[in-house]
Each structure stands twice: as C-alpha cells, then as structure tokens.
Amino acid sequence: xxxxxxxxxxxxxxxxxxxxxxxxxxxxxxxxxxxxxxxxxxxxxxxxxxxxxxxxxxxxxxxxxxxxxxxxxxxxxxxxxxxxxxxxxxxxxxxxxxxxxxxxxxxxxxxxxxxxxxxxxxxxxxxxxxxxxxxxxxxxxxxxxxxxxxxxxxxxxxxxxxxxxxxxxxxxxxxxxxxxxxxxxxxxxxxxxxxxxxxxxxxxxxxxxxxxxxxxxxxxxxxxxxxxxxxxxxxxxxxxxxx
Amino acid sequence: xxxxxxxxxxxxxxxxxxxxxxxxxxxxxxxxxxxxxxxxxxxxxxxxxxxxxxxxxxxxxxxxxxxxxxxxxxxxxxxxxxxxxxxxxxxxxxxxxxxxxxxxxxxxxxxxxxxxxxxxxxxxxxxxxxxxxxxxxxxxxxxxxxxxxxxxxxxxxxxxxxxxxxxxxxxxxxxxxxxxxxxxxxxxxxxxxxxxxxxxxxxxxxxxxxxxxxxxxxxxxxxxxxxxxxxxxxxxxxxxxxx
DNA sequence: TCAAAAGTGTTTGGGTTACACCCATGA
DNA sequence: TCATGGGTGTAACCCAAACACTTTTGA
Numbered sequence: 001x002x003x004x005x006x007x008x009x010x011x012x013x014x015x016x017x018x019x020x021x022x023x024x025x026x027x028x029x030x031x032x033x034x035x036x037x038x039x040x041x042x043x044x045x046x047x048x049x050x051x052x053x054x055x056x057x058x059x060x061x062x063x064x065x066x067x068x069x070x071x072x073x074x075x076x077x078x079x080x081x082x083x084x085x086x087x088x089x090x091x092x093x094x095x096x097x098x099x100x101x102x103x104x105x106x107x108x109x110x111x112x113x114x115x116x117x118x119x120x121x122x123x124x125x126x127x128x129x130x131x132x133x134x135x136x137x138x139x140x141x142x143x144x145x146x147x148x149x150x151x152x153x154x155x156x157x158x159x160x161x162x163x164x165x166x167x168x169x170x171x172x173x174x175x176x177x178x179x180x181x182x183x184x185x186x187x188x189x190x191x192x193x194x195x196x197x198x199x200x201x202x203x204x205x206x207x208x209x210x211x212x213x214x215x216x217x218x219x220x221x222x223x224x225x226x227x228x229x230x231x232x233x234x235x236x237x238x239x240x241x242x243x
Numbered sequence: 244x245x246x247x248x249x250x251x252x253x254x255x256x257x258x259x260x261x262x263x264x265x266x267x268x269x270x271x272x273x274x275x276x277x278x279x280x281x282x283x284x285x286x287x288x289x290x291x292x293x294x295x296x297x298x299x300x301x302x303x304x305x306x307x308x309x310x311x312x313x314x315x316x317x318x319x320x321x322x323x324x325x326x327x328x329x330x331x332x333x334x335x336x337x338x339x340x341x342x343x344x345x346x347x348x349x350x351x352x353x354x355x356x357x358x359x360x361x362x363x364x365x366x367x368x369x370x371x372x373x374x375x376x377x378x379x380x381x382x383x384x385x386x387x388x389x390x391x392x393x394x395x396x397x398x399x400x401x402x403x404x405x406x407x408x409x410x411x412x413x414x415x416x417x418x419x420x421x422x423x424x425x426x427x428x429x430x431x432x433x434x435x436x437x438x439x440x441x442x443x444x445x446x447x448x449x450x451x452x453x454x455x456x457x458x459x460x461x462x463x464x465x466x467x468x469x470x471x472x473x474x475x476x477x478x479x480x481x482x483x484x485x486x
Numbered sequence: 487t488c489a490a491a492a493g494t495g496t497t498t499g500g501g502t503t504a505c506a507c508c509c510a511t512g513a
Numbered sequence: 514t515c516a517t518g519g520g521t522g523t524a525a526c527c528c529a530a531a532c533a534c535t536t537t538t539g540a
Contacts, residue, residue: 010251449538
C-alpha cells in the first residue's frame, strides 16, 4: 500500500488566461517562455504555487508580475492534471480567467524572469501553445462566453468611458455573432447598469457618440445575484420554468 | 530563488460530493473516517491521487470504491487549496460532483479502508465536516442548483421509471422552492425529453400516475448544447438579448 | 364514500424579435 | 455635400405566469 508520504512528491501551478479587448478584437495575453521546459514557446503566464500561498493568491501574484495590475476580475475555472502534462514531474495546474482593460495594462507592463516578452494575441490567431495551454485557453474562452451571458462582466474589459457601440462590439467579439443595434441598446439601457455621462466623443468623423460609464454599485448586485444576461445567439427556445 | 525541486513536495486529492434523491429529499453520501487526520469525523469520500492517474480517473476510482458504480455523472467543480487545510502538509483537493440513483447504490455498496461506514445525509442536516468539506459541499450544492436550470441533469438522480410528480419533487428539493404543477408538466413535456411508457403505478391509494423514462439520445443533445432549462425561482426579469 | 394524489386549459402580460430611416460631424 | 457611424420606435409573437376543478384508485 502506498503510504501518505509517497504522495507528497507533486507540484502545482496556476495559469492565467488574461483577456483584453482592443481594436474591436478579443485578445489574450501570452508570454514567450524564457526557461525550460518549452523554452521559446508561447504560453499562458503562470508559475508554481509557493508553499505558503493560497491558489488565488498565487494567481494574483502572477497577474501582478505580468501586468502590474492588482484590482482585477479573477475567477478560478478548472484544474488540469493529466499525467505527463509537465516534463518535470507530476504537476497539476489551476486555471484562472481574468479580465483587464488593455489601457491600464499598457501603462504598467513589466517583464519578469520566466518570460522573455509578453504580447497580446487575437484569439483567432492562436493555434499551438506550450504544455496543454491551448486546451486551457479554449476552456476559459468557453467559460467567458457563458459568463458574459449570465453576468455583465464584459464591462471589466472596457475603459471607464465607452460608447454603446463599443459595448456592442465587445459582445459581438466575445460571442462571435452580430447583434441588432436597436434591441441591444434597448436591453442594455433597461438594466440601469449604465450611467449617462452627458459627454460625447470628440474628433470623430461622424456624429459623436454619447459616453457612458457603468454603475459599480448596481454591477455588484448583478455579480452576486444569479442573473440572466442572456444574449442568446440561438434560435433554441430558452424555455423557463416558472415557480 | 526557489528552485523547481522545492515545489515537488505537495500532494493533491480528489473529493466527491455524491448527491442522491430519496424520500423526497436531496441527500449527500458521507463517510465516517477510519484514519487520521479527522479520525471518526464525517466527511466527503476522497483520497490522494496516485502518481500515474488523472484527476477524473481518481475521482471515478474513489466513486467506485464507495458505491460500486462506474457509469455515473461526474463533473469537476472547483479546487480548494488554502494553506493549512490539511494537517499533513500542503494538500490541495479537486472537488467533483456526482449524481447517482440511490437505488443502484443500495445494491452495491461496499466499504473500504478509509471509511468506517458510509451514510446518506439530508443536506439540511449537515453542519460540520472534516477538513474544509462543508465549504466544498456548499460550493457543489450551489453548482447543482445552477446546473439543473441549465441542463436536465436531474434525471441522473431518478430511477429509470418515474412519475412527473416525482420529477417535480426532485426539482423542488434541489431548488428549495415550490413549482406549479400544470406549468411544470407543460414545460417538461414540451421538451420531448420524456418517453411515455404507457405504464402506471400500482398499489397506490390514489389514482395511479403514468410512468416515464427519459430519452437518452435527446438528453445527450441537451448536455452538449448550451441550453436553458431555466426553472427560474425568481421574479427577476430574465431579459434576453436577441441577435 | 372518503382521502389522496393525478391530471388537465385558458387567459394575461411582458419581453424578444424584426425591421428602416434620419441625424450630426469632419473631411 | 458626402461618407461615416449615431441614434431612434412600433408591431407581432411567443413564453411565463397565474389559477381550480374533475378523475381514479384503495381503504
């Protein structure tokens, strides 16, 4: 029989799937690895969890090392633990999804020892990554798509002031569909999640759009509440059982 | 700097939250521990993951050791890794949720070395468990409540033949609400998930109810599809953005 | 004949959908 | 004045919700 001590020979890591929205496109922040294994490969930012550190704490640490950001959306998604997924031994990894505003990131980026460099990639441009990171990315992308239909987390990806069209483009990029402008606005505004700033775009070669920010207090309600922000892309009947 | 070898000193386990439905009540299968730490405490069935074993594989193994069942619903929920959660060292645990038919279990239960005995508990009767198992249980219960509104996993908990009232009671027990009989039936039947067996209850002191089984092929579609089985308990408007 | 649960339809209200034209600005 | 995106309303439909009485059986 295996004695318990035999089990204390494995390690675990956290990997962050950091999404951003820029240029009308959903992006992920990847690093080019500076060490073995998978030297020079692109992969998700992540690292071993220290002995005295919780999982989420470790994910925040990695995130801060990468971006300098501390106060961001971070959610545990899934744990990947196939045998053989890491050449150095038995390593399982806990995947976290985070959402940041690309602007903030650009101001504070710094590199660290693990990564030669970091870059944003459009999700459609990524095919192969170090370890099983592609699988992890795909899983997190699925979750993100579900998430934005349940909770208005999309706002985490936008700058503090944005237009309704930008918001709509964000949803369209994440869900990979087109949305009807009038219905989208009707719906969003009916949620009272937005604050009309009474400000307008400047220097645009067309009628300037109104700027909005979102109501953090009300946003918090939506985050904790179960809530249906059902941007259903489908014709499938989304039947609802009453009670 | 910590060298990688230093990280290979931790262990991980899987813990199963096994739900069943019996006697009109949602239950969880717990074990009374036969070894330290937490000797004699009640807790979730779980154990260390072997070096040559995947996570899900380990969860299935534990499940089979406990119940003799192999072909059951099993889903990874969340990983718990606070420092200090395990007295023997750094141990993180991956929580799995599984759904079984209590009848099947009753036929095949066997005990194992880790557990003195196993028993079903009504979820409302559980307050304290070994390790952080109460927190894990609560997390899985939340997930179950969400799951049954998204996918018709409730069927996993029922015997092969059941009545509409039993199905309704199951949903009521999981969601802790009351549902309208006519609306419930209308909705369920409109999904074409059920097969009318043209059989009836026998020896009941009232009008016997029709028996149904569920359509596994159609069920599979629903499982893979995103799908909304929105038994919304709330008055909250579940607004839906078109596309 | 009584108790206990099974079974069954209709109306109302609200949200989703589909859809087309005018407005404001900079070039 | 032209190109570009911003901004607006209405009608049809479908689904959720609310709600009460009759039927069948065993005791």
